[in-house]
């Protein structure tokens with residue numbers, strides 16, 4: 233059996249990011265690898281991971297972010313660094329042995345590679361933390377700002393509300409974990425640094441996903457459309473800093489100025505750096521939709537932030553701006569399968585419960601929500617990653 237173990241180890245060690253024909257294959261192997269660990273580990277080892285490993289790895293990552301180490305390491309050209317080199321790169325004084333202990337942990341978790349005694353080499357992950365373009369640093373900090381505290385509070389909150397599914401937009405689990413009792417978006421609006429980190433996390437997440445224009449060719453929207461500044465082609469509600477609406481312009485660069493509209497809260501619109509052809513405007517989607525008669529209204533990972541009552545309000549505001557038989561609604565979100573929902577889908581579902589009293593939805597739940605708000609679903613366009621679907625709907 234020893235030789236079998238060695239064969240398995242050899243195969244596993246031969247796998248790397250470049251081993252796959254495409255992204256879908258890579259994700260399939262990733263899922264299998266995560267399952268493998270669950271099968272190989274003893275129950276005690278699994279518990280150890282959750283109880284001991286996750287908290288301290290997160291703490292070491294945050295401390296090294298606070299020290300500015302990852303960015304400074306990149307700026308110094310990467311390469312091998314000793315603990316003494318890293319102490320010099322840190323923007324705060326730190327005892328060398330304290331940093332050594334944190335780096336031993338980070339090396340054991342493959343965040344950095346230990347290439348000699350007291351000597352470390354960056355990995356693609358550590359280099360990405362130090363590269364602001366990747367938004368990995370922002371994603372990690374968003375967890376420290378809000379996600380971890382809310383997750384910690386969730387069991388107590390669920391007990392408090394008698395183990396009912398949370399639906400309260402205010403006074404919910406997040407507000408129970410927030411020092412000022414604010415809900416998720418309330419905290420973001422009060423703390424610009426938190427909003428910046430969350431926005432970065434959204435950008436990283438959206439960039440990771442399949443562009444919606446690969447699931448539905450915007451050419452089909454242009455055919456038969458009348459595009460004017462007051463009746464555009466696509467309005468992206470809660471579109472964050474504009475990744476999705478920019479996909480439309482990338483697919484159809486000849487679209488006239490004003491054909492594409494990005495909407496979000498003012499704090500986000502102020503940060504959006506979109507092509508001047510895209511109109512970026514602050515709009516609260518719980519108020520009447522000011523852009524009437526657009527060919528399409530698009531929302532990506534927006535309805536999953538809201539329980540059915542608030543989601544219905546948002547949908548009603550949108551439907552009232554639409555023209556029956558002409559305007560389409562596109563909802564790009566997770567559609568939970570009846571069985572075998574993935575780690576990414578289920579994590580997002582319970583994260584939405586924890587942060588926003590919201591949820592991911594099954595086909596039945598989407599049907600109920602959308603028909604209840606006066607829509608009919610025309611089609612589901614699944615992404616190849618098997619993460620989300622583009623739901624195409626019209627006024628019923």
Ligand SMILES: C[S@@+](CC[C@H](N)C(=O)[O-])C[C@H]1O[C@@H](n2cnc3c(N)ncnc32)[C@H](O)[C@@H]1O
Pocket residue numbers: 417434435438469470471472473475495496497500515516517518531532533534537
């Ligand atoms: C989960 S993010 C999704 C962002 C973007 N659609 C994407 O997929 O990258 C939800 C977005 O809704 C925005 N949002 C929250 N409340 C809003 C409101 N009342 N009106 C407009 N936008 C809102 C947030 O600022 C955030 O950008």
